[in-house]
Amino acid sequence: MEIFNPNANFNFLGLRRYSIAVAALLVVASIALILVRGFNYGQEFVGGVAVDVAYSAPVDTNDVRKTLIDAGLDNPLVQSVGGTRQVTVRLQPRDDHGLAGQTGVTGDEAASKVSDDIMAALKAKRPDATMSKKSFVGPQVGEELRSDGLYAVVFVIVGIMGYLWVRFERRFAVAALVTEIHDVLVTLGIFALTQREFDLTVLASVLAVVGYSINDKVVVFDRIRELFRSSRNATPEDVLNRSINSTLSRTIITSLFTGITMAALFLYGGPAVHGFAVTLLIGIVVGTLSSIFVASPILLWLGVSKQDLMPKSSDDASLERRP
Known part of the structure; x- marks a missing residue:
């Protein structure tokens, strides 16, 4: 299925100065947002208490949130779970509640104190409220999860770079590394800008973004290698443009x-x-755009050529080994 002419020759590389400039600007802005605003970490990362509350009749999450705020509970996060009769309330314990890690206070005790305050406030407004589950996450556990998540993202990106170095050539590995860092930073920058909650599901999806994005780039890289080997007199810029044009339909359809x-x-x-x-x-949006407008310009800037991708004969290999 083709939605674009695979034989088209739109000059994507002619826009490389603008596309690289925009990509660099987005990366710088994303780093600034991450450093200045930071992330709105979920309970898994910052610690706190989660209480599942069930009602016998439908309830609105905004009403639950207002009830808790009126009772003096700061910044409650209320989410509907499985319909309109069950909600999850997430709250960080205050100093007057006591925290796990302080002398003589366990995580269960901290969770009990906060959950008791939550249920007292909710029952005063709606007597049909009942607690079905409560849990506590300590701040030290959250810090470990944050560092482990960072290590996981770095490990995946470096592993992909090594794979591309072996499968293609070092310039492809460098281009993939740069674009993957771009995709991850821009995605995280948008989260820092909007202050959407950053929890474990978001961390898992960041890893999925890395995998999805590299899949797009491998398709383009495969076509680049194929066209380099089959073209006799084409310049590197012509080969890169033809590769992007011939894979454009596949890239857009997959992303769509x-x-x-x-x-x-x-x-x-x-x-x-x-x-x-x-x-x-x-x-998906960021990775698709970087596959089209960022990865190939970086390859061209790194000086990829036909000789880099041609299979080497035994004579060439022996010449390389000579001092």
């Missing part, structure tokens, strides 16, 4: 249908997967 799937997940999957779906939607 994956985006539709994520949109359906966001609309009908419930609050638990909103962060995952939103992150992948952002990553």
